[in-house]
Every structure is written in C-alpha cells, then in structure tokens.
Amino acid sequence: MKTRRSAPRTPSTKSEGPVRARRSVKKPKSGAQNVKYPDIRRDLERQRAAILNDVGEVLAHRDDPAACPDVSDQASAEVDQNFSMRIRDRERKLLKKIDEALERMDATTYGTCERCGGDIPYKRLKARPVTTLCIECKTLQEQEEQARG
Numbered sequence: 341m342k343t344r345r346s347a348p349r350t351p352s353t354k355s356e357g358p359v360r361a362r363r364s365v366k367k368p369k370s371g372a373q374n375v376k377y378p379d380i381r382r383d384l385e386r387q388r389a390a391i392l393n394d395v396g397e398v399l400a401h402r403d404d405p406a407a408c409p410d411v412s413d414q415a416s417a418e419v420d421q422n423f424s425m426r427i428r429d430r431e432r433k434l435l436k437k438i439d440e441a442l443e444r445m446d447a448t449t450y451g452t453c454e455r456c457g458g459d460i461p462y463k464r465l466k467a468r469p470v471t472t473l474c475i476e477c478k479t480l481q482e483q484e485e486q487a488r489g
C-alpha cells in the first residue's frame with residue numbers, strides 16, 4: 341500500500357529585492373459606463389436599420405433591367421445608376437461610421453474626442469451621433485482640410 345506523502349517543504353526565507361511602495365492603481369470605470377448613452381445608441385441602431393433598408397431598395401431597383409427598354413432611357417438610367425451608386429457610397433461610409441460608433445459604445449470610448457481626449461458634449465453627440473471629435477477639434481480639422489485644399 342502506498343501512502344501519499346506530501347513533499348517536504350523547504351521554507352524559503354529568502355526575500356530579496358527592494359520593497360516596492362504600493363501605489364493604488366486607478367481602475368477604469370466599468371459597467372455603468374456602458375449605458376451612458378442608451379438613447380443615442382437607439383438612434384444609431386435605428387439609423388443603421390434605415391440605411392440598410394434604403395440600400396436594399398436601391399439594389400432592388402438596379403437589378404430590374406426591364407425598367408429601361410429605350411436607348412435614351414438607358415442613358416438616363418446610367419445617370420440614375422451613378423447617382424444611386426454615389427448614394428450607396430455615402431451610405432456605406434455612414435454605415436461604417438455608425439458601426440464604429442456602436443463599437444466605441446461597447447468599448448466605452450464613445451463620447452471621447454479622438455483628438456484632444458476631452459468629453460464630447462451630449463448635445464453634440466445627440467445631434468451627430470457618429471462624431472469622433474468635439475466642436476473645437478472638428479473646427480480645427482476643417483480648417484486644416486481647407487488649408488490643404
């Protein structure tokens with residue numbers, strides 16, 4: 341019969357190295373931060389659904405060749421197509437921004453200015469939920485873009 345014996349402990353009395361002063365580390369807030377802007381989140385999700393709906397409609401129209409039997413009509417149809425493609429491009433970009441905004445909400449970085457790190461006022465977020473810049477930084481950015489041409 342084997343009897344289990346715990347390995348003999350060799351108590352280490354060595355405790356070398358400098359004693360570090362313990363600093364209290366500030367933990368990032370969590371939990372409650374996630375629901376900071378529930379109404380804006382709803383706005384974003386609604387806008388997202390509306391765009392997806394619109395894009396779906398535009399695509400459905402494009403897939404209908406019977407809609408333009410004439411050559412002259414075809415020309416205008418091409419213009420329409422360019423137009424709808426431009427809209428789609430814009431919507432795709434907006435959709436991306438909305439997705440990114442929702443991601444930032446999950447990451448709790450939403451509402452923080454990308455540029456100066458300050459808080460973006462709620463009023464601005466409500467008016468432009470996909471923004472990543474506060475008014476001051478947005479103004480600066482626009483000035484820079486204008487200067488670049």
Ligand SMILES: [Zn+2]
Pocket residue numbers: 453454455456457458473474475476477478
């Ligand atoms: Zn800023």
